Amino acid sequence: MKLEIERIPVLSDNYVWLAHEPASGLTAVVDPAVADAPLARARALGWTISQILNTHHHPDHVGGNLEIKAATGCTIVGPRADAGRIPGIDIELGDGDTYALGDAVARVIDVPGHTRGHIAYWFGDSDALFCGDTLFILGCGRLFEGTPGQMWHSLSKLLALPDSTKIYCAHEYTQSNARFAVTMEPHNDALLKRAATIDAMRARNEPTVPGTLGQERATNPFLRPDSADLQRTLGLVGADPVAVFAETRRRKDSFR
């Protein structure tokens, strides 16, 4: 059964997602930074939040947990490896586990790097990946608690999913990511076109999330350590993927 998915912009650039499974009537909220906005949107749609799915412990992903649980009695689901930092957690999940939201079943993928206990939820039948702060449109999460090697391994697992997979990430960082990406791969035509499209969308104040994994594979420098263009920019022609990824991430950290 396919999920119905709603985007809720909150705080300065966060996206909270509602995922509704119509056969069972169950509704999950993914990474509720706050409580009020998702509760109000669910109410307006005639949905009742039955689950919270957390990807990682950061406050702008779990800030609404306890208030939503108090209001709805929902079940809180999150990473086993970081259970101690997920407020109100009821169900702990890790790599290879499945989690059923009614008839919609997610495979859980461990994706450490941004934090040590980050997970992603892949609902294959809905082509939906909730990946928190691991993969962004044209970017990836900062390495607060992990190494470049760990993050590259995590991103490699996501790269194994189908091109049609929609990336429901947790932030609208796309335009600044695009500005950086074109400096890394100045000869990538697909990227240059996409950056222009993104500028136009943002000028109209349109969201750029979700994008597809196929688009990311062709244009996101953090997924393209084999790109000759990128390797030339970094002075790392022929280097191994982890070294190229690490240098790309290091340059993004200081990019203005």
Ligand SMILES: [Zn+2]
């Ligand atoms: Zn985070």
